[in-house]
Amino acid sequence: TMTERKESKRRKESSAHTPAERRTLRVKMVLLGSSGVGKSSLAFRFSKEEFSSTVPTVGCAYMTHLVCLHDATLRFEIWDTAGQEKYHSVTPLYYRGAQAALVVYDITKRESFMRAQLWLRELERQYVPGETVVALVGNKGDLSDLRQVMLQEGQTLAENKGLLFTETSAKSGSKVSELLMTIAHRIRQSTTPESTLEEWKDSCVDLHSPETQRKQGTCCMAELH
Numbered sequence: 001t002m003t004e005r006k007e008s009k010r011r012k013e014s015s016a017h018t019p020a021e022r023r024t025l026r027v028k029m030v031l032l033g034s035s036g037v038g039k040s041s042l043a044f045r046f047s048k049e050e051f052s053s054t055v056p057t058v059g060c061a062y063m064t065h066l067v068c069l070h071d072a073t074l075r076f077e078i079w080d081t082a083g084q085e086k087y088h089s090v091t092p093l094y095y096r097g098a099q100a101a102l103v104v105y106d107i108t109k110r111e112s113f114m115r116a117q118l119w120l121r122e123l124e125r126q127y128v129p130g131e132t133v134v135a136l137v138g139n140k141g142d143l144s145d146l147r148q149v150m151l152q153e154g155q156t157l158a159e160n161k162g163l164l165f166t167e168t169s170a171k172s173g174s175k176v177s178e179l180l181m182t183i184a185h186r187i188r189q190s191t192t193p194e195s196t197l198e199e200w201k202d203s204c205v206d207l208h209s210p211e212t213q214r215k216q217g218t219c220c221m222a223e224l225h
């Protein structure tokens with residue numbers, strides 16, 4: 001009957017997932033690596049998809065970026081730590097409890113690759129295996145003429161340690177969003193989100209509202225730059 005059809009249509013509509021019902025899960029991601037390898041530039045790319053010249057990070061900067069997967073939205077909270085040695089002692093506070101860590105080096109600086117290996121060793125002592133997705137990232141891929149670290153060296157190091165690996169360019173944007181998507185999927189696969197990922201409470205957001213867009217690019221240390 002007409003009434004039954006209407007009722008069935010109503011039920012279908014109410015069971016469909018509206019954007020407001022999608023769960024938003026928080027992911028803490030930290031960026032580690034020597035000063036000048038491009039951590040801040042990558043963080044800007046993740047959250048704004050643009051490249052801007054940056055100055056050294058003071059202590060730590062914080063940005064957010066939403067990644068929509070088929071069944072949930074991941075709210076990446078990106079902690080961009082300063083690579084300068086003088087801040088080294090504060091960083092364990094930042095990477096503790098992170099679901100994702102990017103260890104970044106500059107393909108044109110061998111020293112930064114050596115430093116990345118120290119970061120990896122340090123991370124291994126701190127994180128619970130299986131709970132943190134770690135990616136080794138060779139940045140400044142656009143400067144391959146000045147390359148000091150071969151692609152295979154990064155690949156081999158990552159393979160030996162079971163890490164994700166890619167070469168990116170924060171300048172051209174090459175492989176940056178792919179990297180974030182790979183990490184998002186890996187986090188979704190390797191964790192039971194219900195137990196390890198906290199739900200973001202302010203989840204009924206309109207992604208296109210100016211307020212949300214403003215929040216997405218928030219950088220708490222911007223004034224200090």
Ligand SMILES: Nc1nc2c(ncn2[C@@H]2O[C@H](COP(=O)(O)OP(=O)(O)OP(=O)(O)O)[C@@H](O)[C@H]2O)c(=O)[nH]1
Pocket residue numbers: 033034035036037038039040041042052053054055056057058081082083084139140141142143168169170171172
């Ligand atoms: N050519 C090229 N330059 C880059 C790239 N990424 C960053 N840079 C430049 O490298 C310099 C350092 O970049 P940052 O993003 O400030 O590096 P950082 O690792 O955050 O440095 P700290 O904040 O000191 O730890 C800046 O002049 C950037 O413009 C890239 O992919 N290609």
